[in-house]
Amino acid sequence: MKFEHLMHDFPRDSEAIKNLSDFFLDAAQKKRTVSLSFDRLFEIANPTSMATLARIIQQLIDAHTLTQVYRVEYGSGIGSDFKSLSEIPEVIYDRDGLEVIPDVQNTKAYYLFHGENAEV
Amino acid sequence: MTTLSQTGPDAYGRMISIFELLKQTSSISVISGYLKSKGLSFSAGSWDDLLTKRIEPAFSEHKISLDELMELLRRAEESGRQHIFLYEAKPDVAGQMIDQATVMQKLSAKNLEHVAASPLIVTDAPTAQIVDVRWEDGRLIVKIVAQRTAMELDSSVQNPDGTIDKKYKLTQKRVVHVFRLHPGGTLELRVASLSSGTRYTEEITSLFAMVDFLMPLGNFKPIVLRKAKEYIWVNREALKERLRVVDSVMKNDDGYAVRGISMSDGGNIGTNEATTQSLDLFRGDDGYCDSLNVYFLPRGEPAFPAKEIHVILPGTMNEFAIPAKCSHVEFEYIFDEIRAFNA
Numbered sequence: 001m002k003f004e005h006l007m008h009d010f011p012r013d014s015e016a017i018k019n020l021s022d023f024f025l026d027a028a029q030k031k032r033t034v035s036l037s038f039d040r041l042f043e044i045a046n047p048t049s050m051a052t053l054a055r056i057i058q059q060l061i062d063a064h065t066l067t068q069v070y071r072v073e074y075g076s077g078i079g080s081d082f083k084s085l086s087e088i089p090e091v092i093y094d095r096d097g098l099e100v101i102p103d104v105q106n107t108k109a110y111y112l113f114h115g116e117n118a119e120v
Numbered sequence: 121m122t123t124l125s126q127t128g129p130d131a132y133g134r135m136i137s138i139f140e141l142l143k144q145t146s147s148i149s150v151i152s153g154y155l156k157s158k159g160l161s162f163s164a165g166s167w168d169d170l171l172t173k174r175i176e177p178a179f180s181e182h183k184i185s186l187d188e189l190m191e192l193l194r195r196a197e198e199s200g201r202q203h204i205f206l207y208e209a210k211p212d213v214a215g216q217m218i219d220q221a222t223v224m225q226k227l228s229a230k231n232l233e234h235v236a237a238s239p240l241i242v243t244d245a246p247t248a249q250i251v252d253v254r255w256e257d258g259r260l261i262v263k264i265v266a267q268r269t270a271m272e273l274d275s276s277v278q279n280p281d282g283t284i285d286k287k288y289k290l291t292q293k294r295v296v297h298v299f300r301l302h303p304g305g306t307l308e309l310r311v312a313s314l315s316s317g318t319r320y321t322e323e324i325t326s327l328f329a330m331v332d333f334l335m336p337l338g339n340f341k342p343i344v345l346r347k348a349k350e351y352i353w354v355n356r357e358a359l360k361e362r363l364r365v366v367d368s369v370m371k372n373d374d375g376y377a378v379r380g381i382s383m384s385d386g387g388n389i390g391t392n393e394a395t396t397q398s399l400d401l402f403r404g405d406d407g408y409c410d411s412l413n414v415y416f417l418p419r420g421e422p423a424f425p426a427k428e429i430h431v432i433l434p435g436t437m438n439e440f441a442i443p444a445k446c447s448h449v450e451f452e453y454i455f456d457e458i459r460a461f462n463a
Contacts, residue, residue: 034373
């Protein structure tokens with residue numbers, strides 16, 4: 001995991017990047033696979049702005065540190081994950097077997113970190 | 121200080137408009153209580169009585185003013201039945217955004233300076249509009265009135281051929297949203313609760329767009345309420361005289377969750393050892409309290425708050441909700457408690 005280049009690109013957010021680095025280092029040492037919402041990443045990092053965090057996340061995706069998935073939610077954070085928007089079907093079924101129509105409101109990005117594969 | 125002219129040909133009409141909005145947002149007992157506190161005749165069995173026998177005479181005799189009625193309306197419609205989203209700006213930036221001269225200049229550039237001089241009384245707002253800009257205790261308040269359209273089933277008829285005809289009617293509902301910016305940098309965005317659904321992202325975006333010239337979203341970042349949730353959960357025993365927890369979700373970042381719920385809204389999972397131990401075991405080192413449903417309890421004599429106040433702290437990082445209407449004093453109490461728990 002290389003966070004030094006992020007420090008260089010986002011000097012005002014060096015503290016936030018360190019917070020993220022510490023979190024992912026801990027997850028890697030414990031070989032945890034974690035799935036994080038934007039809100040959760042915001043909370044862990046405590047960045048100067050949401051826009052900056054979005055750019056940091058994009059760099060982590062580009063560097064294959066994070067993998068983005070799309071979750072169609074039918075409960076608080078509960079739902080089906082898809083690797084891309086094009087994979088989302090027109091209808092999914094919740095755990096009571098009820099139809100859920102994926103839309104902008106119920107589809108949310110999650111970010112996966114595979115601790116077992118990460119270089120510590 | 122915003123004021124409404126007590127005189128002029130439309131003063132009576134404005135009084136009636138405020139009264140009609142009070143009918144929608146307040147109660148006879150609240151208005152009667154206010155009249156009583158002013159030493160005026162106050163008893164009324166109906167809204168008509170309240171208007172014709174109490175408000176109209178008091179208004180024509182200058183014993184109650186439009187400003188006082190407007191203040192009653194503000195208190196009635198600006199507190200409760202809301203989802204509150206908290207943000208923070210740097211204090212110096214907040215100071216610039218609150219500065220009265222700067223705000224007046226920006227309002228003037230948008231031809232909106234009149235809403236700071238005298239709040240608009242808007243009963244219908246097909247297009248969302250800023251109706252009130254004012255300062256209270258150094259805090260800048262911007263109020264927006266909007267309209268939501270809901271589709272309600274009007275009738276359903278089964279035909280002989282097995283088909284069903286359903287007729288829906290569109291109903292319009294007036295809603296009020298409030299921004300309140302504190303000198304320290306805290307911003308509350310109080311969004312009127314949706315009657316169905318829990319997602320406010322689009323509404324938040326459009327509301328911020330409306331006040332972008334006064335409070336650009338880029339100046340703020342969300343206030344994470346994790347500490348408040350953790351504090352309430354960890355200190356539930358010490359807080360038992362102040363609140364009870366009926367629903368709590370613990371999550372971890374591995375993608376799992378455990379929920380402890382009281383089957384009755386009158387329960388308290390803090391008193392059930394099996395539930396709390398399960399939740400605490402899951403929370404462990406890597407888990408966290410994701411969401412809570414709590415009731416703040418009446419305390420003291422006379423009791424305050426007057427009745428239990430339901431507060432939701434959902435999974436969204438910077439949101440809490442007060443599902444039912446409450447008084448502005450009760451709102452301030454809840455707001456202060458949540459902020460203190462989050463400190």
